[in-house]
Amino acid sequence: MTKLKDKIQGEVLVPGDDQYEGTRKIFNAAITKRPSVIVVCKDAQDVSEAVMYATENDLEIAVRGGGHHVSGTSLTEGGLLIDLSQMTTVDVHKESQIVSVQGGATLADIDEETQKHGLAMPTGTVSETGIAGLALSGGVGYLRGVLGLSCDQLVEANVVTASGEQKVVNKDTNDDLFWAIRGGGGNFGVVTEFKFNLHLVGPEVLAFNVMYDLKDGMKVFRGLNEYLMTAPDEVSVNMTVMDLPPAPMLPEFLHNKSVMVIAGMYAGDADEGQGIINPLRKLAEPIIDQTGVIPYTDLQKKLDPMVPQGASFKGTSLFFKDLNEDTFKQLLEEKDKAPGGLLFQLWEMHGQVNSVPADFNAFSVRDSQYLLLLDLVYEPGNDKAADDWAEKFYETFAPFSLNGAAYLNGIDPDKDVIEKTYGSNYQRLQEIKAKYDPHNVFTRNHNIKANQNV
Ligand SMILES: Cc1cc2nc3c(=O)[nH]c(=O)nc-3n(C[C@H](O)[C@H](O)[C@H](O)COP(=O)(O)OP(=O)(O)OC[C@H]3O[C@@H](n4cnc5c(N)ncnc54)[C@H](O)[C@@H]3O)c2cc1C
Structure with a gap:
């Protein structure tokens, strides 16, 4: 553990530490899982270190954005929790009408910054929800009729993959991963930063x-x-x-x-x-x-x-x-x-x-x-x-x-809905899972089974 603490800019918490209980809790109080270690990440390098530590020590990984998924996939019993709650920076690039959003930001964090410029992106309807989980599996809000889902407005992301590598993902670079993270959830890695298109809305x-x-x-x-x-x-x-x-x-x-x-x-x-x-x-x-x-x-x-x-x-x-x-x-x-x-x-x-x-x-x-x-x-x-x-x-x-x-x-990931929901996209997702996460390091999600025959 000392070795991990030395590598992390943020905090490393274990049961018994003062901040452990408060940091462990998620939105749904019915989920009482207790990770053996929580890494409160400060940046993408912390996320990489946490992923590598977990895989070297055979610890199940959970990733928490806003912690709002009702099923509690953002907690693990006995594993390592990657907590992104300190990574909430939102930067509006007014000229290009793009917003950069760190993986732990809430919808309120985004609206607050973007509306200073009379701009917005489609998100959800409760401001305390995390953008990461929401956008990685869709993102349905009041702008859906004119702008579609949150994931439809994604133009780039920084992703830490199962090997701990940090990848830039967009339509030209790692385009298969870019396609997969727009709806495929947390199956392929930890998104440390998103870039979304902005549009004139409001004030x-x-x-x-x-x-x-x-x-x-x-x-x-x-x-x-x-x-x-x-x-x-x-x-x-x-x-x-x-x-x-x-x-x-x-x-x-x-x-x-x-x-x-x-x-x-x-x-x-x-x-x-x-x-x-x-x-x-x-x-x-x-x-x-x-x-x-x-x-x-x-x-x-x-x-x-x-x-x-x-x-x-x-x-x-x-x-x-x-x-x-x-x-x-x-x-x-x-x-x-x-x-x-x-x-x-x-x-x-x-x-x-x-x-x-x-x-x-x-x-x-x-x-x-x-x-x-x-x-x-x-x-x-x-x-x-x-x-x-x-x-x-x-x-x-x-x-x-x-x-x-x-x-x-x-909906809970243990329901038999994953293939039915992805329909004709499922096979392609399985192939991309096999390429980027063949050993299913990212399993606390609506888990896509890697197709190893590709
Ligand atoms: C009160 C409430 C209101 C809601 N309203 C809406 C709504 O209006 N519209 C809508 O579309 N949905 C809505 N939802 C559902 C919401 O989209 C999901 O709960 C979503 O998963 C929340 O994202 P999160 O980051 O807070 O969740 P978390 O619980 O933190 O994460 C959910 C999943 O995403 C993974 N994940 C989280 N962050 C990352 C990351 N950075 N990289 C990779 N994987 C990650 C987690 O491991 C987990 O599997 C609502 C939910 C609640 C509880």
Whole structure:
């Protein structure tokens, strides 16, 4: 261990060290895995040293960006954790409209810097999420209709591979790896820095947030589907179904109420957008309508207070191509059987996100209509009930989904979804895995099995 400490600019922590417990924890409190060593990296060289130390000492590697994956793949039991939480620098190159982002940055870190220049890249909808995990397996947010996924805007990355080598990866250099990391997750190495394209967005945008009584759920769903048939790419809609808690921050008439929220953004001129999004405000009689022109950075943080901190979570996900009313009704019925509080979301997918071919990069799901994301918040210790319910839920609805494909950023890696999700891209990913990580050094992810016969 002394040998490792001598080589690392950052910190090396072991159980018993003061900072160990706090550094070990991730977003999902249900994941209690304890690494035997945590390397809090300061730079790419620290990451290389950590990878080489782990492989020499036969330690399982976990890599942590923002630590937000519900399945806890960013922790390891007894292995070595590469913690990137100190690598959060974001540099905007205004002339070229490119942003350089270190591998431990959050979405808030990016928006804060890019919006100083009236620029943005597509990310996600909760600002505390890490960009690394999010972008490596997709990245779905309010700009998806006009700019696609986060991974679609990647132009270059610095990657530490299984041998500890630091590689620059772009369309001209290591182009196979460049293709694979845009959707293929953390399978191929540790990304220490990303470079993404930036676009003019904000600083103020038209955001809609309309709450309906779930009693009107079918009517809202029907109206939304009709609306989406002709909606322009600038509109992105996230539908959330939930039972509101009896929280003091909410007016009493909303306590324990089942509601459906239609929220999103018009990614174009706000004045023009008002008329275009207006039908979304009249799908039924709204309970609350918070539609308005707000700073883009406020929109990006709007959901943060809704996310419980220090709670136990279980997540699952599916993509749908033709989500009909019967299946939607059944989804609502299953929701009521959940052993805990449920955040159940359907995000409609149209526009740029679906306009590139499936082999544009590794993220192959380019023809879905809705992305279903389920997050169950449950009492500590209730893991089995939560696991069983999520499993049953997945099995019930997988037959209606788009070839069983799931959003890998929202589902456990032990589910049988990896090949189904990558579809025709899977074989190419296996070949690239065999080239860059033949011994599966990077295994704590939605693991692609190396194809050694190439
Ligand atoms: C509250 C909440 C809100 C969310 N909202 C959205 C949303 O709006 N849109 C969306 O698309 N997704 C969303 N997600 C899902 C999110 O994309 C995933 O949880 C994602 O994995 C988070 O990335 P992270 O870096 O925080 O995760 P981590 O848990 O740190 O990492 C996830 C995976 O990526 C690997 N990894 C992390 N960093 C690196 C790196 N630098 N190099 C190589 N591999 C790495 C890890 O080893 C792990 O396998 C949300 C999740 C939560 C919990």
